[in-house]
Amino acid sequence: MDDDDYIKERMEFWTRFGESDGFDVEHLIDIKPSGCLFYSRKFEDNDDYPTKIALYARFGIHRYNMIQGTNLQLSCIEKYTGRPSTVCYGYYITLVAKDPAAGGSLITFQTQVVDEGFDIMKLTCSIARPKYGPPRDNSDGPLDDCYQVRLPDEWPSENAFNDKKRYYVMKKSDLRKHDWVRLYMELAFFKANTKLKNPNLSNLVIMKVAVETEENVKPPNERLKARNAVFYIRYRYYPNKGRAPKSNNGHKPPRDRVAIVKRTMDKNTGYFTLEFDGRFSKTLL
Structure with missing residues (x-):
């Protein structure tokens, strides 16, 4: 041939x-x-x-x-x-x-x-x-301008989250209702820790989540529905959760970590994108 x-x-x-x-x-x-x-x-x-x-x-x-x-x-x-x-x-x-x-x-x-x-x-x-719904729409439009918003390269100071015009800090009721926030955390952790064999994602516990978006929506919790938003997630990883340590020397203490996840829904193509810096997921606070 x-x-x-x-x-x-x-x-x-x-x-x-x-x-x-x-x-x-x-x-x-x-x-x-x-x-x-x-x-x-x-x-x-x-x-x-x-x-x-x-x-x-x-x-x-x-x-x-x-x-x-x-x-x-x-x-x-x-x-x-x-x-x-x-x-x-x-x-x-x-x-x-x-x-x-x-x-x-x-x-x-x-x-x-x-x-x-x-x-x-x-x-x-x-x-x-x-599976048995309408076929895929293969039309390709120009990229939405929301892609121009960059993924932040640093974790904000704790005082920064007090800026209510810029950030919305999620409440416990928000976290229960919007369980996809946990999905974002698990994806960020998994992608940053690919060397872990069979990671138990139930060992992750969300500590704090703040959302930032340029979309002017009210009330503030409606920012959670924004097409283009950045989520700052602080969470704790319990390496020994659910199992007894073999010895005191082998017991690993809980670790606090952070993840920054950018979400984009392109209104022209319908593409849904999550972008994150895997190095942040290893950051210990």
Whole structure:
């Protein structure tokens, strides 16, 4: 096969892959040309999901809830496809979501999450939909100007959070109602601690959250719904929570950490992005 035929074969294959937006493509694994990298995995009822896939599944549901005003929750994950490239990694996840507003009815759901970056990391969700809902809107508009707002490179002073015109400090009732804040914290912690094997995210406890946005909304707690916002999350990591230490010398004390997460919802493309500096998640206060 000459180079032209090889390129054509690869292009035709990726066209077939894209016809279903990357979902339900297991049948293509046996016919993929060399150099076309992707893999798929199905889950059984008793499988433990990889932490990353579970987080990304929740991220996709969160994007749908933000746009639709719903409160879908993750019930289980059926399968996912991973597609690596030189600059990013795409995940195509099929899951089952539960709708509490409809008596707990179950919905088969699809979401795509693209993971890119190193110290400055970015997660982008461009697909989040019921599997049997309307097809994806592939129209591409110009990037929203909210992308011009940069990710902060430092943690504000404690006095800065007293500026009520700039920041809204979340109340405990806010944290209970908007559980996606915990998702942001878990994503930031997970991405900054990739060397931890099977991290127990239940060992993380939120201590304080402040939100900053340039969108002028009232009352102040409505800033939590802003398309473009920065979340300052202070949390505590309990390394030994849920297990007895082997010895006093082996007991690790709780650690306070911080995460800065920028959220962007592009009104032109519908892309939902979280951006964070992984180095902040290791900062001990």
